[in-house]
Amino acid sequence: MNVAHLIDEFKELLEKENKQANLFQLKSQFLGKKGKLSTFSDQLKSAAPEERKELGKSINELKGKLENLFNERLEKLVEEEILQQLQKKKIDYSYRKKNKIPDSEMPGTHVVSEVQREIESIFSRMGFMILDGPHVEDEFHNFEALNIPANHPARDMQDTFWFGDKKHLLRTHTSTVQVRGMKMQEPPFRFVGPGKVFRCERTDASHEMVFHQLEGMMVDKDLSVANLIYFMKVLLKEIFQREVEVRLRPGYFPFVEPGFELDMKCLLCSGTGCSFCKQVGWVEVLPCGMVHPEVLRQGGIDPEIYKGLAFGLGLDRLVMLRYGINDVRLIHSGDLRFLRQFGQ
Ligand code: PHE
Numbered sequence: 001m002n003v004a005h006l007i008d009e010f011k012e013l014l015e016k017e018n019k020q021a022n023l024f025q026l027k028s029q030f031l032g033k034k035g036k037l038s039t040f041s042d043q044l045k046s047a048a049p050e051e052r053k054e055l056g057k058s059i060n061e062l063k064g065k066l067e068n069l070f071n072e073r074l075e076k077l078v079e080e081e082i083l084q085q086l087q088k089k090k091i092d093y094s095y096r097k098k099n100k101i102p103d104s105e106m107p108g109t110h111v112v113s114e115v116q117r118e119i120e121s122i123f124s125r126m127g128f129m130i131l132d133g134p135h136v137e138d139e140f141h142n143f144e145a146l147n148i149p150a151n152h153p154a155r156d157m158q159d160t161f162w163f164g165d166k167k168h169l170l171r172t173h174t175s176t177v178q179v180r181g182m183k184m185q186e187p188p189f190r191f192v193g194p195g196k197v198f199r200c201e202r203t204d205a206s207h208e209m210v211f212h213q214l215e216g217m218m219v220d221k222d223l224s225v226a227n228l229i230y231f232m233k234v235l236l237k238e239i240f241q242r243e244v245e246v247r248l249r250p251g252y253f254p255f256v257e258p259g260f261e262l263d264m265k266c267l268l269c270s271g272t273g274c275s276f277c278k279q280v281g282w283v284e285v286l287p288c289g290m291v292h293p294e295v296l297r298q299g300g301i302d303p304e305i306y307k308g309l310a311f312g313l314g315l316d317r318l319v320m321l322r323y324g325i326n327d328v329r330l331i332h333s334g335d336l337r338f339l340r341q342f343g344q
Pocket of ligand 1: 172173174175247253287288289310311312
């Protein structure tokens, strides 16, 4: 069989297939151990030693070409499949009317929005401004200004959704709002920045690709960790309507020094250990710390004069604790049976 013919045949067959499984089958028919390409390899064995080098080279080239054809077709097919799924998922805006679903059956405000608004109002009573920031960010605001330069191992702590230009990304944390907030105003100031964050992670009962944080930042002349603990205790007490016990552990984040993890005694088991707190009795709710001088400088603030404190509240975690929800995926499932329990 001649080489050009083999390539054409493979190409033609690939084009005809529109299922991934069939593509892989074709691949093994051509490139597998007993595939069509292997007849060429058999020729190699019987070839005269002086011909072997050339023949080997051309077989490798052929293999490379077939593999490229396969990869190109697979990529196109995956793209087509995504497009098809998107088409199918079109929202039917007339569904409610057609099915005569009354208002009383519609879910109200989403539970995360509800808790977010509550927390915003607690903070605004304590004099915090509420700031917003874009979901699509650049490297500077998500990493560099926060003391995480390129190649810093901390970049791997948060799996990032990058855009094709490799410069823009979906923000991995609300700390981006720290950078924007500092540039907006003169100290002293205090603000919170709630919103969605995105991480390219495998999901399970306690991990989601899209979740919610509420960033907090305060810059003033005399600030210490004691202020931070005070605000957190007030907040948690108001949210849970009872006294909560907290503890601090050291935690590493390049944009704070010192950095902490603030844990709260598990409300589901009162600290005796349950599946929610993974039998520890405590739940991480709040990474926090004193803002690193370099980060203040990036935000145009003189660290010799001012100090900053920052925290990143995990909103979904709080919602789960408050309502005893044991799977974070429910929050974004859009399942009406779940949603209707809230926001009435
Ligand atoms: N941005 C950090 C994260 O998402 C949390 C954090 C915020 C830590 C503020 C310290 C201070 O992991």
